[in-house]
Amino acid sequence: MIARRSFIAAGLTGLAASALHPGIAWASAGTVKRFVFIIQRGAADGLATVAPTGDPDYLRARGALAEDALSGTKLDSLFTLHPELAQTAALFGQKKASFVHAMSSGCRERSHFDAQNMLESGASRPYGSSDGWLNRLLTLLPEGEARALAVAPALPLALRGPAPASSYAQSRMRGANDDLMRRVSMIYAEDAQLSGLWEDAQSTAEMAGMQDGLMRGGQAVGTMAAGLMTGAEGARVLMLETNGWDTHSNQRGRLGAPLRQADALIAALKDGLGAEWRNTLVLVATEFGRTVAFNGTGGTDHGTASAAILLGGNLQHGGTVQSDWPGLAPSMLFESRDLRPTVRFESVVSGAIAHHFQIDPILARKTMFPDFVL
Amino acid sequence: MAIDAAIAMNRFGLGAKAQQYVPAKPRQWLLDQLGRFDARPAVIAALPRLPQLAREFYEYQIKSREVRTLRNSETADAAASLEMMDLQRKGMRRDLRDDYTQAVAARFDAALVSETDFAERLVHFWSNHFAISVDKQPVIPFAGNYEFDAIRPNILGKFSDLLFASITHPAMLLYLDQAQSVGPGSMVAKRVRKNRNRKIGLNENLAREILELHTLGVRTGYDQSDVTELARALTGLTVPGIGGGRLLERLLGADITPGETLFVEQLHEPGARQIMGRTYAAGGKAQAYAVLSDLAVHPATARHIAAKLAQHFVSDVPPDVLVKRLEENFLKTGGDLASLYQTLVESPEAWPTSWDTGQAKFKSPWEWMVSSLRMVGLESRPDTGPTRAERAAAMFVQLGQPIWRPGSPAGYADQADTWAGGAALMRRVELASEMGRRSAGRLDARQLAPQALPGVLSDNTVEGIARAESPAQGLSLLLVSPEFLRR
Numbered sequence: 016m017i018a019r020r021s022f023i024a025a026g027l028t029g030l031a032a033s034a035l036h037p038g039i040a041w042a043s044a045g046t047v048k049r050f051v052f053i054i055q056r057g058a059a060d061g062l063a064t065v066a067p068t069g070d071p072d073y074l075r076a077r078g079a080l081a082e083d084a085l086s087g088t089k090l091d092s093l094f095t096l097h098p099e100l101a102q103t104a105a106l107f108g109q110k111k112a113s114f115v116h117a118m119s120s121g122c123r124e125r126s127h128f129d130a131q132n133m134l135e136s137g138a139s140r141p142y143g144s145s146d147g148w149l150n151r152l153l154t155l156l157p158e159g160e161a162r163a164l165a166v167a168p169a170l171p172l173a174l175r176g177p178a179p180a181s182s183y184a185q186s187r188m189r190g191a192n193d194d195l196m197r198r199v200s201m202i203y204a205e206d207a208q209l210s211g212l213w214e215d216a217q218s219t220a221e222m223a224g225m226q227d228g229l230m231r232g233g234q235a236v237g238t239m240a241a242g243l244m245t246g247a248e249g250a251r252v253l254m255l256e257t258n259g260w261d262t263h264s265n266q267r268g269r270l271g272a273p274l275r276q277a278d279a280l281i282a283a284l285k286d287g288l289g290a291e292w293r294n295t296l297v298l299v300a301t302e303f304g305r306t307v308a309f310n311g312t313g314g315t316d317h318g319t320a321s322a323a324i325l326l327g328g329n330l331q332h333g334g335t336v337q338s339d340w341p342g343l344a345p346s347m348l349f350e351s352r353d354l355r356p357t358v359r360f361e362s363v364v365s366g367a368i369a370h371h372f373q374i375d376p377i378l379a380r381k382t383m384f385p386d387f388v389l
Numbered sequence: 390m391a392i393d394a395a396i397a398m399n400r401f402g403l404g405a406k407a408q409q410y411v412p413a414k415p416r417q418w419l420l421d422q423l424g425r426f427d428a429r430p431a432v433i434a435a436l437p438r439l440p441q442l443a444r445e446f447y448e449y450q451i452k453s454r455e456v457r458t459l460r461n462s463e464t465a466d467a468a469a470s471l472e473m474m475d476l477q478r479k480g481m482r483r484d485l486r487d488d489y490t491q492a493v494a495a496r497f498d499a500a501l502v503s504e505t506d507f508a509e510r511l512v513h514f515w516s517n518h519f520a521i522s523v524d525k526q527p528v529i530p531f532a533g534n535y536e537f538d539a540i541r542p543n544i545l546g547k548f549s550d551l552l553f554a555s556i557t558h559p560a561m562l563l564y565l566d567q568a569q570s571v572g573p574g575s576m577v578a579k580r581v582r583k584n585r586n587r588k589i590g591l592n593e594n595l596a597r598e599i600l601e602l603h604t605l606g607v608r609t610g611y612d613q614s615d616v617t618e619l620a621r622a623l624t625g626l627t628v629p630g631i632g633g634g635r636l637l638e639r640l641l642g643a644d645i646t647p648g649e650t651l652f653v654e655q656l657h658e659p660g661a662r663q664i665m666g667r668t669y670a671a672g673g674k675a676q677a678y679a680v681l682s683d684l685a686v687h688p689a690t691a692r693h694i695a696a697k698l699a700q701h702f703v704s705d706v707p708p709d710v711l712v713k714r715l716e717e718n719f720l721k722t723g724g725d726l727a728s729l730y731q732t733l734v735e736s737p738e739a740w741p742t743s744w745d746t747g748q749a750k751f752k753s754p755w756e757w758m759v760s761s762l763r764m765v766g767l768e769s770r771p772d773t774g775p776t777r778a779e780r781a782a783a784m785f786v787q788l789g790q791p792i793w794r795p796g797s798p799a800g801y802a803d804q805a806d807t808w809a810g811g812a813a814l815m816r817r818v819e820l821a822s823e824m825g826r827r828s829a830g831r832l833d834a835r836q837l838a839p840q841a842l843p844g845v846l847s848d849n850t851v852e853g854i855a856r857a858e859s860p861a862q863g864l865s866l867l868l869v870s871p872e873f874l875r876r
Contacts, residue, residue, distance in 0.1 A: 057797075125597070126607050128799050141608070168789035169810025184789065184812040194858060195822055195865055202853040206871040208746045208809065216811035258796060259524075263566045263594045311578075311590025312569040317597070350613060 047160060048294050048372050049244055051284065052149055052173065052254045053277070055301035056131060057261035060315055061322030062307065062354060063270055064100070065114045065336065069093035072343035076307045080267060090114065094336045099274035102282040106326060110333030111285075115363050117320045117338055119303060119356035121387075125317035127261070130302035135173035137361065139386035148364070148383040149254060150176030155374050155382055156251065164219065164243055164250035166236070174254055181215035183243065233276035234283040241287020244295075255280070260301060264314035281326060293328030296371040298364065300324075306352050307343055319353035323363060331370045337363075361387040391844030396740055398841070399876040400702065400750065403506035404760025405841040407832065419507045419734050423727060426508035428542040432495045439538065442488055442530045443559070443648020447630050449481040485530045487778070489523060492533020493785075493792045494778035500759045508544065511730065513755070514701050516540045516793075519555035519603060520800030521564040523793050527631055528564045531648075532793040535560035548694065548724030549685035553678070556599060557650050559628045565595035565798060568631065572624035572658025577640065591658075596620035598798045604684040606693030611665060618662045622669065622677045625657030626650065691719035697803070698729065703739050704750065705804045711738040744845040749875035751805035754788035756876065757817060761868050764841050765828050788820070789813055818869050825865030834863035842872050 066084030067073045069092050074081050088096045088104035094116065096104050106112040121139050122130040129141035137148030150173070153161040163180035165171050174180040196217060203209040236255065244250050257280070259273035277299065285292050304321030325332075339357040341347050349355040361384040368383070369376035380387065397415030398405045405411075412418035437445075456478050459471045503509045516536045523529045539558040543551040555561055562568040570592035571578050581589050596619035601607045630647025640655060652674040662669045662676060667683065669676050684690060695715035699707035718732040719725075733739060741748035752760065785791050789808075795801045834854050838846055850870045857863035867873060 124608065125613075126601055127797065128601075129607055167810070168813040168816075169807055172806075175806065182810040182812045184816075192822070195818070195862055198853060198857065198862070198866055199818055199869055202850050202866060202870055205847065205849050206746070208805075209814070209871055209874070212809060212811045212814050216815040219811060263592060264569055310592050311571050311573065312566055312592045314566070314592070316593050 047251065047291075048156075049250075049288075049291065049296070050152070050252050050368065050371065051240065051244075051295065051297040052252075053280070053297065053299045054131075054134070054171070054173070054254065054256055055260050055273075055277075055299065056127070056256060056258045057301075058127060058130075058303050058305055058317060059260040059273075059301040059321060060262060060266065060270065060305040060318075061116060061118075061301070061320070062304065062315075063266065064097050064274065065090070065116055065322040066095045066097065067093055067116070067340065067343065068095040070340070070343050072345075073307075076343055077309060080309055080313070083267060090336050093338075093340060097270075097274055099271050100278045102278050103324065103326070106281070106285070107334055111328060111330065112324065112326045113330055113332045113334065114336045115323045115325065115338065115358065116336060117341055117354055117357040118300075118323050118360055118363055119320040120360040122303060123319065125303065125319075127302060127317070132172065134300065134302045134360065135171060137384045137387070143386065145172075146176030147171070147173035149173040149252060150178050150180060151383045152368060152379075153178035153180070153252060155379060156372065160251050162248070162250050163252040163254075165254040165256075166240060166243070167254070167256055171254055171256065174252075179215075180252075181219050183219045233278070233280035237280040237283025237285075238287045240280075241284050244288065245291060262305070262314050263310070263316060264312040266309070266314045269314075285326075295327050296330075296367060297326040298323065298367065299326075300360065300364075304354050307348060307354060308352070319349045320356035321354070323360070325363075325367055327371070329371065331367065359387070362389065392742065392744070393740055395744070395841075395843050395845045397507075399760065400739070401507045401510065401734070403500055403503065403510055403756070404763045404876075406763045407766055407837065407840075409840070411840065411843055416734050420731060422505040422507045423545060423730065426505045426545065429537075430499050430503075432498045433537050433541075436492060436495055436533065436537070437488060439531070439534050439559070439648065440646065442534055443631065443646070445481070445485060445488065446527065446530050447647040449478070449485060450631070452478045452481055488530040489532055489793075490776075490778040490782045492537070493782040495533065496536065496792065497759070497781045501762050506763075511544045512536065512541050514698070515544055515551060515555075517795070517800035517803075518697060519551075519561065520795050520798055521560045521793060522795050522797065523791075524796055525564055528560050528793075531558075531560035531563070534558075536793070545727045546725075547685075548690070548719070548726060549682055551726070552603060552681060552685050556595065556603065556681070557626060559631065559648055559650055561595070562626060562628050562650060563631060565598055566592040567595040567623060567626055568628040570595070570620065570624055570627075571656050572621060574658055574660070575624060576655040578656075591617070591620050591624065593617060593620040596623055599681075599684070602799055604681075604693070605687055605689040606696075609689035609693070615664050618664045619680060621658040621660075622662045622664070622680050625652045625654060625674060626677065627653055627656060629653075686720075686723050688716075688720060691716045691724070694724075694729075695719055698733060699738075701803050702733060702750075703736075704748075705806075708738050711736050744842075744872055744875060746875075751809045752874055752876055753801065753803075753808050754785060754790040754813070754817075755792070757874065758784065758788065758820075760873070760876075761821070761824060764837060765824055765832060765864060765868070784820070788816055814869075817874070818865075821865040821868035824868060825861040825863075828861065828864050832864055833860060834867040837864070838867050838870075841867075845872050846870075847872065 068084055084095050087098040090096055090107060103112055120133050122133045132141045135147050136144040138144035153163055161178060163174055165174050165182045167182050168184045170180060170182045200213060203213050240253055240255055244253055257277060262269045288295055300323040301321050304318040305315035306318045310316050341355040341357050347355060365380035365383055366376060369379040393415045394411045397412055397419055401419050456474050459467045459474060500509050521528055521532060521535055523532050535558050539554040543554050571589045573590040578589055593616050597616045600611045600616060605611060628648060629641060629645040629651055654673050657673055659671060661671050664680055669679050695712045699712050699715060703711060714736060715729060715732055718729055722728045790801060838854060850872055854863045854866050857866055
């Protein structure tokens with residue numbers, strides 16, 4: 016019999032703590048905390064990333080196509096990490112990584128666009144909010160530390176909202192000269208939208224001045240991201256986007272590359288942050304999972320629950336897989352096809368963030384996910 | 390009103406060209422374009438046609454297989470010929486990539502010189518509605534042909550024709566995995582199961598996106614069983630010789646032309662289908678067409694198309710009354726697109742009286758670049774790649790909107806939030822600086838500005854341009870002015 020209940024509800028420790036200090040937002044003193052959200056756009060297959068190899072129904076459902084999983088790093092009696100995530104596995108061994116499985120947002124439809132919208136807005140329905148939870152997190156951080164940046168041409172929904180945040184993408188082009196930049200500021204002076212954007216663009220370009228060269232592969236992105244987060248003026252909240260996860264066909268061939276890139280990104284981010292790693296929390300999450308069974312073309316179709324990764328120097332549950340595993344027996348599947356969700360994204364995120372930034376867990380949850388009820 | 394001409398040229402068209410006369414009757418000027426639209430202009434007609442593109446990809450696949458076989462073999466002979474073969478393979482891959490960049494350049498050129506740029510904009514709109522993406526390798530050589538053959542000739546007919554043409558083009562069948570989908574109860578699946586004990590079957594990717602993105606729209610009442618049933622109805626539609634296994638070649642023998650869409654009865658899931666409460670009798674290819682014909686005129690489709698068109702032409706959040714009017718027209722005419730465009734052009738909501746943030750649309754990188762070069766001329770095209778075609782393709786990568794590569798079947802979003810970012814704005818300023826430098830001495834931004842944007846320039850912009858330190862800088866400022874960034 017497999018130990019199926021290793022999950023510790025993220026809310027429990029929070030409840031106890033807030034009973035002692037009701038309503039107080041604990042601003043962290045002294046240390047400067049950082050948070051990175053890496054979104055996997057396209058629905059990453061949690062059943063391949065963190066494979067439940069100890070569940071006999073897994074091998075039954077995926078057959079020969081599950082064999083890849085067996086050569087990875089065994090995390091516990093139930094789960095094996097995909098072999099392409101070797102550096103992440105090493106972090107798991109040092110209790111600097113943990114996984115959450117059978118997790119999902121409130122989205123039960125299988126549309127990428129709706130589900131990404133909910134994953135980023137944190138709302139209880141698609142397009143239910145035009146702000147993102149990552150932006151709302153900024154309102155909880157100590158004043159002067161709420162600097163947020165997305166490595167993207169424009170701001171992703173998760174970071175949109177009233178708190179200031181900017182976007183940054185590298186350029187291969189020759190820069191415009193200072194005089195032109197100044198004159199552009201003048202013609203934008205009366206335009207509310209453009210003057211704000213322009214101010215952001217200029218200060219970010221300045222800050223990233225030392226980070227030359229194009230983003231190539233996960234390692235370069237990780238190094239650049241670390242660079243954008245270090246120094247007194249560096250970003251404290253950063254969002255990165257990854258893609259290539261929508262493996263409708265030939266999943267065995269297609270999933271290796273994005274996983275390898277993610278692994279390299281994580282390792283380079285950790286190396287680049289150096290001593291700051293211990294003050295950093297990284298969340299890797301996707302909009303939904305993929306079908307338990309392979310489809311007719313060696314791939315998987317849109318599913319429901321998936322797995323998330325938490326990394327960092329000071330994790331609450333480092334070196335464990337957090338899961339109330341529902342099992343993959345046909346009768347246990349959601350709508351007879353998908354991994355059944357047993358834990359909500361919103362509680363995992365707010366729990367981890369509250370622990371990391373030492374803020375009241377209930378306040379964290381209510382601020383970031385006001386629609387979400389436990 | 391003077392601003393109507395600016396709206397016609399910039400919001401509906403792709404931007405004024407230098408020396409273009411300002412239309413006196415803006416609405417009539419737009420509608421007249423539809424009658425004059427050339428679906429196959431010379432720059433596009435000069436490109437390789439579908440059979441040639443398919444043959445190139447087919448031969449590339451064969452070469453890749455040969456290279457793989459040699460790699461796995463351990464004889465000395467194999468090692469010697471491997472190098473040569475691999476070079477050939479890489480050359481063929483470059484040719485396929487060239488097919489893509491040549492098509493990007495042709496699309497760009499057609500847009501830059503077009504005198505029927507309202508129709509040209511509609512091509513871009515529909516191509517993005519039925520989006521494909523070249524981040525899937527087999528799509529690369531076909532992407533341009535998809536827009537040129539499936540979209541361009543069908544933008545003025547019925548929506549249903551556009552729908553059929555788009556989803557049955559090889560690029561779409563390959564992009565959304567339909568080419569590999571097999572009916573689990575089809576003759577082929579049964580035979581494979583019996584002989585080789587291997588499972589082949591359904592892939593629901595295209596079916597889901599037809600319902601969610603192409604026709605009804607998300608959350609309009611269809612469910613998982615409708616998706617699966619549509620996937621079953623679509624089985625049989627495939628692209629022999631490309632992508633998938635060689636099963637089909639063996640099955641069909643020498644009778645096939647690689648890369649041409651085909652309906653193969655032996656792959657089709659037999660039986661009747663139940664979709665959105667209707668039953669469709671068994672009937673091979675006709676079954677899928679019957680379903681698609683119904684979806685094309687469904688009230689949810691009318692609403693979805695009306696909302697997208699209004700969002701593209703009028704506002705990120707278009708007024709309900711406009712969407713309703715377009716929806717009613719779509720339903721009344723059974724999806725007649727020319728009539729829909731006429732309704733749009735004649736709607737007062739499309740003609741705002743001011744050009745500020747709340748009223749105007751923020752240009753996408755494509756729109757901004759095309760309108761910039763229409764205004765300043767091709768000679769000012771900035772330099773970012775080794776050949777002319779590659780330069781065009783690379784520029785849109787830099788701007789964050791690579792052509793035919795939205796990375797998702799939803800296409801690029803049509804809202805300011807997607808494009809109005811700090812980093813994106815910086816990129817435009819850099820490009821404008823380059824275009825300004827390249828136009829040095831040829832153009833005077835002070836004269837150009839009121840021709841391109843009659844009646845909408847703010848005093849602040851006019852003054853900023855007039856005070857520029859050089860003609861080149863004046864032009865750069867016009868290109869990134871608040872008025873020129875919007876339409």
